[in-house]
Amino acid sequence: MRRAGPTLAAAVVLLAVTAVPAAAGEAVDTHSTVAPNQKAIDLIAQRTSDARQSEDHPSDGPLLREQVHGLICKGAIGGLATPLNGSCSEVDAFTLDIDCGGDTPVRPLFSRVRTSESEPWSEWMPETIGGCPADVLPVLTVEDFRRLPLAPPVLTLQPDRGWVLVNKETIVMTDRTEQAFRTELLGHGIDVIATPGTFTYDFGDDTKDLVTRSAGHSWPDHDTFHVYEELGTVQITLTTTWTGRYRIDGTTQWRDVVGTAETSATSAPFIVEERRSRLVSGLCTNVPRPDDCD
Amino acid sequence: MDVADADGAAAAATHFLDLYEYTYDSLDPTAIEAMSSPECTFCRSVIDDVARMEAYNHVATGGGHTVVNAFGTEITQEQWYSAAVQLDQAPTAEVDPVGKVVSETSGGRFQMVFALDWAQGWLVREVDVTPLPAAMP
Numbered sequence: 150m151r152r153a154g155p156t157l158a159a160a161v162v163l164l165a166v167t168a169v170p171a172a173a174g175e176a177v178d179t180h181s182t183v184a185p186n187q188k189a190i191d192l193i194a195q196r197t198s199d200a201r202q203s204e205d206h207p208s209d210g211p212l213l214r215e216q217v218h219g220l221i222c223k224g225a226i227g228g229l230a231t232p233l234n235g236s237c238s239e240v241d242a243f244t245l246d247i248d249c250g251g252d253t254p255v256r257p258l259f260s261r262v263r264t265s266e267s268e269p270w271s272e273w274m275p276e277t278i279g280g281c282p283a284d285v286l287p288v289l290t291v292e293d294f295r296r297l298p299l300a301p302p303v304l305t306l307q308p309d310r311g312w313v314l315v316n317k318e319t320i321v322m323t324d325r326t327e328q329a330f331r332t333e334l335l336g337h338g339i340d341v342i343a344t345p346g347t348f349t350y351d352f353g354d355d356t357k358d359l360v361t362r363s364a365g366h367s368w369p370d371h372d373t374f375h376v377y378e379e380l381g382t383v384q385i386t387l388t389t390t391w392t393g394r395y396r397i398d399g400t401t402q403w404r405d406v407v408g409t410a411e412t413s414a415t416s417a418p419f420i421v422e423e424r425r426s427r428l429v430s431g432l433c434t435n436v437p438r439p440d441d442c443d
Numbered sequence: 444m445d446v447a448d449a450d451g452a453a454a455a456a457t458h459f460l461d462l463y464e465y466t467y468d469s470l471d472p473t474a475i476e477a478m479s480s481p482e483c484t485f486c487r488s489v490i491d492d493v494a495r496m497e498a499y500n501h502v503a504t505g506g507g508h509t510v511v512n513a514f515g516t517e518i519t520q521e522q523w524y525s526a527a528v529q530l531d532q533a534p535t536a537e538v539d540p541v542g543k544v545v546s547e548t549s550g551g552r553f554q555m556v557f558a559l560d561w562a563q564g565w566l567v568r569e570v571d572v573t574p575l576p577a578a579m580p
């Protein structure tokens with residue numbers, strides 16, 4: 150019998166410096182179409198959704214437990230008095246007439262069990278009393294949000310050839326792309342969307358950071374750039390602040406994560422040079438490359 | 444790697460990457476094909492690429508990778524798993540029989556997401572690759 154088991158917490162396996170001895174290989178990204186054709190990610194999302202469905206409705210093996218949302222009879226002491234057990238009609242049941250500020254109140258959750266398919270079901274027993282989703286459903290905290298595998302957006306430099314000219318504009322750009330995740334809290338499946346907020350560029354030369362909401366544009370429409378005034382070797386670090394929103398399975402409302410997450414990306418080092426020292430003996434796109442291109 | 448769990452999925456993904464390097468080194472796709480699901484477009488692309496190189500008598504040089512991070516999750520017990528691997532890949536080149544470089548790549552840091560099947564052993568169902576900027580030192 151194959152039953153869909155609960156999703157286990159992810160195990161992190163950190164492999165420090167497992168260098169494979171220099172063997173040959175084409176760059177891995179030549180074999181994959183990346184966004185929007187995210188084949189593996191879409192497949193994983195579909196499988197995760199299917200797994201949750203079959204957790205709630207196992208098709209393999211005998212059905213020994215059922216759950217349903219229901220109501221409690223008015224004047225009931227203890228939860229066994231419910232229309233589900235025939236103790237009163239729905240009209241006489243206590244309705245959750247509470248103001249949840251736009252959310253639909255969550256009805257009490259009942260379950261019943263039996264020891265085998267040929268045995269009768271037990272009565273419906275209350276599992277949760279219900280209430281407003283904000284009180285009853287889990288909150289995705291900023292700590293939960295920061296645990297998601299957020300990929301840093303790609304940092305693009307223009308020019309990107311290992312050197313830039315002093316006193317000329319060095320353009321920086323990135324992309325403002327949302328990332329979607331599936332996760333789980335206390336048995337509830339959750340959709341999460343992370344949105345880039347501000348981009349902070351540290352140019353590595355003791356000048357003020359550039360903080361912007363613009364993802365930047367390439368030349369000549371560039372709006373995010375820096376002018377280096379000193380010669381030397383530098384690296385640029387882009388720190389992105391992310392906001393999050395999430396939606397719990399079975400509800401329609403998107404809720405905001407209180408707080409932000411951060412990702413960081415650093416460029417390869419590059420040299421800030423003067424124009425004079427940039428005389429080369431041929432085009433740098435030639436093969437073989439002239440020595441003074443590097 | 445021989446256990447159907449989250450750690451096993453992470454180990455299977457990194458093993459697949461070792462097979463990837465071996466496949467280009469040897470131009471023999473047998474091992475990687477045995478670990479690939481028939482619908483895996485990434486796997487098919489690798490297998491077709493080395494078949495092309497073999498037919499033209501080209502060889503691959505350079506390459507090699509270091510795994511920075513490997514992370515596995517279970518979706519359905521003993522059935523579906525996923526893994527994410529971040530790796531640094533060194534530059535590579537493809538060389539023709541007279542030693543001319545016909546193509547090259549500059550390598551870099553990549554994030555790879557694997558969809559894996561367990562069927563008394565691991566099969567890679569699909570792989571996505573995203574280039575990443577190099578991390579802070």
